[in-house]
Amino acid sequence: xxxxxxxxxxxxxxxxxxxxxxxxxxxxxxxxxxxxxxxxxxxxxxxxxxxxxxxxxxxxxxxxxxxxxxxxxxxxxxxxxxxxxxxxxxxxxxxxxxxxxxxxxxxxxxxxxxxxxxxxxxxxxxxxxxxxxxxxxxxxxxxxxxxxxxxxxxxxxxxxxxxxxxxxxxxxxxxxxxxxxxxxxxxxxxxxxxxxxxxxxxxxxxxxxxxxxxxxxxxxxxxxxxxxxxxxxxxxxxxxxxxxxxxxxxx
Amino acid sequence: xxxxxxxxxxxxxxxxxxxxxxxxxxxxxxxxxxxxxxxxxxxxxxxxxxxxxxxxxxxxxxxxxxxxxxxxxxxxxxxxxxxxxxxxxxxxxxxxxxxxxxxxxxxxxxxxxxxxxxxxxxxxxxxxxxxxxxxxxxxxxxxxxxxxxxxxxxxxxxxxxxxxxxxxxxxxxxxxxxxxxxxxxxxxxxxxxxxxxxxxxxxxxxxxxxxxxxxxxxxxxxxxxxxxxxxxxxxxxxxxxxxxxxxxxxx
DNA sequence: ATAACTTTTGGTAAAAATGACATTAAGTAT
DNA sequence: ATACTTAATGTCATTTTTACCAAAAGTTAT
Numbered sequence: 001x002x003x004x005x006x007x008x009x010x011x012x013x014x015x016x017x018x019x020x021x022x023x024x025x026x027x028x029x030x031x032x033x034x035x036x037x038x039x040x041x042x043x044x045x046x047x048x049x050x051x052x053x054x055x056x057x058x059x060x061x062x063x064x065x066x067x068x069x070x071x072x073x074x075x076x077x078x079x080x081x082x083x084x085x086x087x088x089x090x091x092x093x094x095x096x097x098x099x100x101x102x103x104x105x106x107x108x109x110x111x112x113x114x115x116x117x118x119x120x121x122x123x124x125x126x127x128x129x130x131x132x133x134x135x136x137x138x139x140x141x142x143x144x145x146x147x148x149x150x151x152x153x154x155x156x157x158x159x160x161x162x163x164x165x166x167x168x169x170x171x172x173x174x175x176x177x178x179x180x181x182x183x184x185x186x187x188x189x190x191x192x193x194x195x196x197x198x199x200x201x202x203x204x205x206x207x208x209x210x211x212x213x214x215x216x217x218x219x220x221x222x223x224x225x226x227x228x229x230x231x232x233x234x235x236x237x238x239x240x241x242x243x244x245x246x247x248x249x250x251x
Numbered sequence: 252x253x254x255x256x257x258x259x260x261x262x263x264x265x266x267x268x269x270x271x272x273x274x275x276x277x278x279x280x281x282x283x284x285x286x287x288x289x290x291x292x293x294x295x296x297x298x299x300x301x302x303x304x305x306x307x308x309x310x311x312x313x314x315x316x317x318x319x320x321x322x323x324x325x326x327x328x329x330x331x332x333x334x335x336x337x338x339x340x341x342x343x344x345x346x347x348x349x350x351x352x353x354x355x356x357x358x359x360x361x362x363x364x365x366x367x368x369x370x371x372x373x374x375x376x377x378x379x380x381x382x383x384x385x386x387x388x389x390x391x392x393x394x395x396x397x398x399x400x401x402x403x404x405x406x407x408x409x410x411x412x413x414x415x416x417x418x419x420x421x422x423x424x425x426x427x428x429x430x431x432x433x434x435x436x437x438x439x440x441x442x443x444x445x446x447x448x449x450x451x452x453x454x455x456x457x458x459x460x461x462x463x464x465x466x467x468x469x470x471x472x473x474x475x476x477x478x479x480x481x482x483x484x485x486x487x488x489x490x491x492x493x494x495x496x497x498x499x500x501x502x
Numbered sequence: 503a504t505a506a507c508t509t510t511t512g513g514t515a516a517a518a519a520t521g522a523c524a525t526t527a528a529g530t531a532t
Numbered sequence: 533a534t535a536c537t538t539a540a541t542g543t544c545a546t547t548t549t550t551a552c553c554a555a556a557a558g559t560t561a562t
Binding site for chain 2: 536537538539540541542
């Protein structure tokens, strides 16, 4: 195919790559710090929570912040995200996904630090966070009552929430916030909390069940003061099958 | 509200933030280079194209690559993205959006460089790229015939394409690839190229027009060997209104 | 045991959206 | 004037969505 090609002579040489890279002093460029901040969403009793730490070190000592820290120069970023979250909160092996990079020149008082935000969803009951390293405390804070956070973490959190809502609408990630076994009403309450909407109970049930992503267990709720609902579990295998066939979950 | 709070004593101090930040030698951490890579999509004659450069400097001299370069330590990343694209290709003032960060330890032979990918959509006819700085050439390459790219740029491009298709489906970004005035058939051809699908002409028309996002001009196509179609333009104001009311574009 | 109560669960009917396709309209080319 | 091409509009059957009802199944109180 003929392409539209525009090929002009070099006009000016001003980049660090204009001469062979190994002859240049990179000092001028290689002065960045890189960090990771983790936005961990949890869900408990119909409320969406965020995992925050109370900072035990400068800068912003004593303030609320997302769990985050600097990446080592020989460490991959995703690995760092896991390590840092584990070091500060004890939580391990989460599925984490990037949301955005934050790189304002003055966002960190100690120098030029650009940070990558990762988000994750967990069932609060399945993990037991505890403060360690320089974290003075680890808390599940209600999303509705969020204090001001250190650095630009308030902005990071706000953006991550938008990403979460996007994801939740188009992929069945919501299931990750629920216990293994759950009732349809639980799932509905979760989605209503996540997206602040309300759904008709009967129609929600039909929609979800028609996707065939749930396995009906031979087991009912216990200790409820009314008719107990049937319990279900998420059919991960069926989901992977559908995805590979180009299925797209929509709520 | 009572929160589930877990607050344990410090167990170990091992982070760089465990002592006041101004007393620490950060040298160990502040060794990163940060770069930006731009994935600029263009559209011309029913084909999706990518703006690539032929590298005129090491590393990967002579190879195809996304326009990208290192960020200055006192420069905001978005500003750098604009500058670098302008320096290398002469294209200015694009609306660019982040897609992802790439940070593998060995992704750059000159040292630890993490890069942020930005993507943008432009109407090829509206811009006239020309190689400058250390770019030896600038080319619009057809997406279907993409060569192997320098660094991890092939992966970056692949991911950006997925993001583009997502965005195009849920926001009317497609309009940015068309000239000011266009016929409905042009819009349809664009979406069909972007998403490799085909739509029924009559139904596509109804769907698009029912969104009220197009302004019908009192003007028709010229120089077509058949009945000329009515021209439309995108109603940006109406779009912003709808968005602020929580409207979501779906195709 | 029975009645009252609450929530689950299955169903139906109207309304809305979708999709396939036919028809008419409006221009160009001969 | 006629043929031809694509635009533009309309119709209709089908599917999907939505609102709502009622029976079923358990718990609790009497």
